[in-house]
Amino acid sequence: MKEYDIEVRISPRQGLLDPQGKAIHSALHSLEFDEVESVRVGRLLRLKLLADSTEGARAAADDMCRKLLANPVTEDYEIAIGAGA
Amino acid sequence: MKEYDIEVRISPRQGLLDPQGKAIHSALHSLEFDEVESVRVGRLLRLKLLADSTEGARAAADDMCRKLLANPVTEDYEIAIGAGA
Amino acid sequence: MNAAIITFPGSNCDYDCYKAITDVLGRSARFVWHRETGLGETDLVILPGGFSYGDYLRAGAIARFSPIMDAVQRFAADGGIVLGICNGFQVLCEAGMLPGALIRNESLKFLGRTVHVRVENADTAFSNAYETGQVLEMHIAHGDGNYVADEDTLDMLESTGRVVFRYVTGSGLVTAAANPNGSMRSIAGIINEGGNVLGLMPHPERSVEALLGSADGLGVFASLDAHLSGEAVQATAGER
Amino acid sequence: MSAGHNEVLVEGPSPRPGDPEVTTELVADHGLSVDEYERILDILGRTPTYTELGVFSALWSEHCGYKNSKPLLRQLPTEAPWVLQGPGENAGVIDIGDGFAVAFKIESHNHPSAVEPYQGAATGVGGILRDVFTMGARPIAVLDSLRFGPLSKPRVRYLFAGVVKGIGDYGNCVGVPNIGGEVRFEDAYEGNPLVNAMAIGLMRKEDLIRGTASGPGNPIIAVGARTGRDGIHGATFASEELSEENEAKRPQVQVGDPFTEKLLLEASLELIRSGHIVGIQDMGAAGLASSSTEMAARAGTGVDIDTALMPVREAGMTPYEILLSESQERMLVVAKRGREHEVQRILEKWELEAAVIGQVTDDGLYRVRENGTVVCEIPGEELVGGCPTYIRDAVEAPAVVALRAWLPDTSHTSHARSDAGKVLLRLLGSPNIASRRWVYNQYDSTVRTNTVAGPGGDAGVLRIRGTRRGIAATTDCNGRYVYLNPRRGAMIAMAEAARNLVCVGARPRAVTDNLNFGNPLRPEIYYQMRESVLGMADACRVFDTPVVGGNVSLYNESPMGAVYPTPVVGMVGVLDDVSMAIGSAFGEEGDAIVLLGTNTDELGGSEYLKVLHDLVAGDAPAVDLAAERALQEAMLDMVAAGLLRSAHDCSDGGLAVCLAESAMGERESAGITVLLDDAVEPAALLFGEAQGRIVVSCAPSAVAGVLEVAARRAVPARAIGTVGARSATARFVLRSPGASIDLGIGEMADAYRTAIPRAMDRPAAGGLTGE
């Protein structure tokens, strides 16, 4: 068993309205960051978990995303794995 | 001017309590994901912005984080840059 | 007393503050739209509750950049009285006018109910109508009222009498169960070093009429009225 | 249709490049029957374009066209001297006196909530708020009526948590207090939860405005959020059963933005007061298509709009998509010609986008262009009024007839004799009876500082500033009763709602109803609909409470079957002096407890049978509408005379539960001692759900007055006990010939208050809601 650092990136489905992103975008503009073209807001989950292999860790994380972490109807997710600290 | 994809990862300050992370952690355990040792929940912002160089893009993003995107009292942030699609 | 109530897009307690001051207390108040750059003739600025900019990103994070906020900062710097209620408290913290921050309630749930708070310092412009130690019943209605700050800041606030309201049981005891949102040291309201800027999560403007359940919050506005009309001894925190 | 029209239409729009060809399959996919399509050909005198087909299918869907319910709805009384606006508008409006009026309506978001509970419920609240403020009224209250499967199911907990959070987050952010509602848990709702939201708005009578597009030449302005591909064909979707097949067809989830809604609310009210506009309407179900056609139909005008002028969120949207999109937080405004700039200025202040997309015409045609080219041209009144309506076969299900005939035997009643206290504790801990604090503590119920009584009592009460008046509101429906006996069950829903109102001292004034049923093409379902509507109509007449608006939600079925027939009654009442309002918690030690109404032997459909024997059987309790009306009048007299300290309606769980709820109160509990002498089977006496009963409490000196008023109104009444001390050790003592209860009030309060929180502490599979 080894400890893995998992990073789960969850973002709103393409085409779905992202009111928060919209609000942040216009806030950045009123702060004169005119170079910003778009903002999408998602969630970032950092997990530490024990697994015997990178594959095992990924499989577990994927399972968690489907069961709990991500909303299957409104969100997409990506999983990134690094070795534990 | 070139378009950059910026990813801003904002997470709760180390040591600061993270109610969401705590809740997700215990939810994962009751779903029998006992291998999970810790969960931290943060925010993931994906920006598209125009800049003339990677440095320029990073500097701009950093400025936005300090001004608006992250709260220095409770949050840390990292910036990752990829070339735009 | 002539209050300027700031209306941000998404503020929804501005009207309640207005009514508490005009109808119940019989003093004057007016609304100031967040796009204005001046406050006009006023001796009290209120940042009301609500969801400025939808609380998107972080509660109060976007509102603090509204044009009017420069004027509010200047007003406060000159010793002007500023009261931030709920979302207003969050704006004050985001703007650095008060220390610490308000994060998601420990329960992760929005909480709309009555709580008891104890007056920890009755020697301020905002609380002189109460007795120190007095227990008040007020409404809370927030999802991000969990006050956090580092230990040094917390100790400093405590030792200088800058914790003005604290969540307690009906009989005035500080307990985990009486703390609705997980706030460190059960802090419900704090004041700045100059004693002229106060932020609190409970809604005094909702507890000003017996018909609506409690009049305990009226004291906050009465205190300010007394303070501003010079009837109360001018007090700055830290003197105690 | 005039020849003139025919000429215009015959050489109608030519097919739009890239649009699919209109085939019989495509017609079927749009949920239109062969006959309905024949009608369309007739109306147009030609084949419709793809865009026209989409518009017809949306406006002729159940959701917009009411094709299976219109004939039934005509049975409902809709008039009274105080009714300012009946059904047909965005919301009904009644006069409450002193120059004020309230607009209110209830709306379902069942299907969207089944797919995505958080957004589904949130956008449901958003839609109903817009219906109210587009009448010129400022929303002052929300109520929510919810139905789910059993909490033992993880998916149900996920839906329940998500729906409650969605309703809370949206209403809290906009700043409208939630003052009441219902939640019920029954197996029948597992596959298809019900999420009905009701909104109430306050206005000065003169500010009433309607959703009309009058005045040819007046500009039509789209306001608010940009249009995306969300929820295309949501209206048609809401008119079909949830099934594997239509998973695919499922419209993209609509995401709510309460912040934009709050800006829309303020801007709309400012626009209406400004006098620069003639009409305003929410772009709700079937989006731009239905809002623009309905506004024109109401005014008897036509419209000419260009979809290319519509602000969009995504590139390359077709007219079909733009017309049918259900993107939220959008409104359609018809301004006075020449006032465009004034309108723009107000919208800019509120940081809202707006675009003139067309104008009102006088040819009665619904004309849509894309960059000038006509893609749709339909006689407007045919779209709105021409939808064929149906009267379906109605046959009661034999299984239900049998269930109704069921009668309890001693095996069903013995527990009550031997162990009434344990039974009471189990009922208090049943999710259908237990405290709903877990729900309404997530709602802001006091913003706007008018809330005299929020959730937790029999009805929510609001004061009307600047007057002595108040209004009260409640929602009620026990689907179990309606299932067992549709006509009676619907009458009971009306009777309970009215009792809830008089218990706080409000005179029932009007109703908004939400008819939630299964597939109307099935005779046993149509039978439930017909009988329910007839039952409701009878009660409306006897109570003098016309229906001023409502909503129909059909096809509430899943592979697991149809939901219980659930005609939710949202009722609004008026208090002349809001300071006289009373609550349901017992008053002071020594006060007398008086029972109004009669205890009976009925046990059918009770929570007792469900909890102890897992039975939903027997007939729904009998309901005598005249007696209910007398009870209502007696209550109003007693409150007006200031005789009472508390009143609580006797409903789920019967007399014992009613007494327990009043004893436990919202805060510190009081003990009581009650003696009953009825010669009635104990199970029915303590836990039966006989109608027409209210438990009141009053000072000992007031008992005579209470009994005298009751006698004058011919309402049976008798003192049955006294209120004890408020303390942790207080006891709840109830004695009757066949059974007795003696419990510590603390133990009862614990069972009552912890049941739902404990159930919800378990994890909910299916994702994190609204995080």
Ligand SMILES: Nc1ncnc2c1ncn2[C@@H]1O[C@H](COP(=O)(O)OP(=O)(O)O)[C@@H](O)[C@H]1O
């Ligand atoms: N979904 C809900 N939202 C707000 N309040 C609710 C909800 N469900 C129940 N309540 C409140 O909880 C209390 C108990 O509900 P219920 O047993 O249905 O009351 P009643 O039997 O008097 O209709 C009522 O005050 C009701 O308004």
Ligand SMILES: [Mg+2]
């Ligand atoms: Mg009710």
